[in-house]
Amino acid sequence: MAIQQKWLVSVPAATLWTASDSSREIDFEAITNPVNLDSWLEKLTYEPRLELCDGNLVQSQVLYGEEVIILEEKDGWVHVVVPSQPSSKDGRGYPGWLPKAQLTKNEDWKLDRRMAAVIQKKKATLYSNDREPELVLSYQTILPVLKEEAEWIQVQTPEGAGYLKPEDVQVYETIEAIRKGSGKDIIDAGEQFIGLPYLWGGMSSFGYDCSGFSYSMCKANGFIIPRDAHDQAEAGYSVELDAIEPGDLLFFAYEEGKGKLHHVGIYYGDGKLLHSPNTGKTIEIIDLKDTIYEKELCAARRYWQETEE
Structure with missing residues (x-):
């Protein structure tokens, strides 16, 4: 029976694998939590990078805070669809497999009820409640805003709350209000x-x-x-x-x-x-x-x- 639960990605970018056994030994740093994407990518020389495609190992990537729907679970991995990535493969969203360790259950995710902070820099640091650097997030990561301060934007995270710097983000009244560009x-x-x-x-x-x-x-x-x-x-x-x-x-x-x-x-x-x-x-x-x-x-x-x- 399908589980059909909504979970949130809790790493800066979760690789969406083709199957639960697609990852290789060299990919270990990409399937853990925390991940070390910079180290993983540095180790991926041309041949193992090419195999991601030619070996049909990887389907996509999912950003921190993005929602996935779990369909089934197997040996620490979950078969999911990603609603934010439309696909002819599945009307519910893009399908693939993620390590369950890279997901967090959050029943009170406020993205559809709060202002949204959208990262505009190529990468931006997410800070803890103690204002210590916690994660490096990707461009276009979107998180609910809890409070705007002069020097900080408090955002909801999959695990609780954190802080972003105002110069790294654009804040919108809602996700629907994100500006339509030319x-x-x-x-x-x-x-x-x-x-x-x-x-x-x-x-x-x-x-x-x-x-x-x-x-x-x-x-x-x-x-x-x-x-x-x-x-x-x-x-x-x-x-x-x-x-x-x-x-x-x-x-x-x-x-x-x-x-x-x-x-x-x-x-x-x-x-x-x-x-x-x-x-x-x-x-x-x-x-x-x-x-x-x-x-x-x-x-x-x-x-x-x-x-x-």
């Missing part, structure tokens, strides 16, 4: 991550994959879009390739655009692409002209247009 705003959000190494399944400022990057930059501007590239290519507004504008998502398929869709990036303007390419590379801006991407370009979608008045 195409240029999507570009501006993405530019700050130029040089960040690609991470398969990445949905955090510790590393993004191609669709995790497009998802997160749209999320930063108030748009929740599907998690995967092939789903992103089916939603939003269709845009003719001769009418693309900065902030539109561009999609690429094998066989010179006629085969299976395999990549997404953000149109930068002036014939350029802002994207997280693949394992071994970093987020970059490139000219599309005379590249494989120019040949494989097959579709464009606009999300930022949906709330224009």
Whole structure:
């Protein structure tokens, strides 16, 4: 019988694995609580990084404070769906497996009833009640606000309460009030991550994959879009390739655009692409002209247009 309980992620970024036995010995620091993502990623040289994708080991990532629904439990692991990451794989949210140790049950999570603090810096420190550094959180982590002070924002955490610095966050009256940005705003959000190494399944400022990057930059501007590239290519507004504008998502398929869709990036303007390419590379801006991407370009979608008045 499915458990169907709502739990919260209690580590800065929880890796969503394909199965309960997908993680390897080298991944130990990514499946514990506390995690050590920097140390884990430093140890992941090219081959073990590539295996995350080629071995179908990882599906996605889930940020601190994000809600998951537990479907079943097995040997310290839980099969979950992530409601904040829409997917054609499951109408309830993106499916995968997490170590139960990285989740906390919280029946009084106030995100839908309180002001929301959204982290705007690439990374921000969460401080304890004693104002001691506790965790380093990712860009776009969202936590309920308990109290605003001159020098601190008190936030609810999965375990209780903590503090963020006002300069690291934007506070909104509700999560629904998060500002809807323009195409240029999507570009501006993405530019700050130029040089960040690609991470398969990445949905955090510790590393993004191609669709995790497009998802997160749209999320930063108030748009929740599907998690995967092939789903992103089916939603939003269709845009003719001769009418693309900065902030539109561009999609690429094998066989010179006629085969299976395999990549997404953000149109930068002036014939350029802002994207997280693949394992071994970093987020970059490139000219599309005379590249494989120019040949494989097959579709464009606009999300930022949906709330224009």
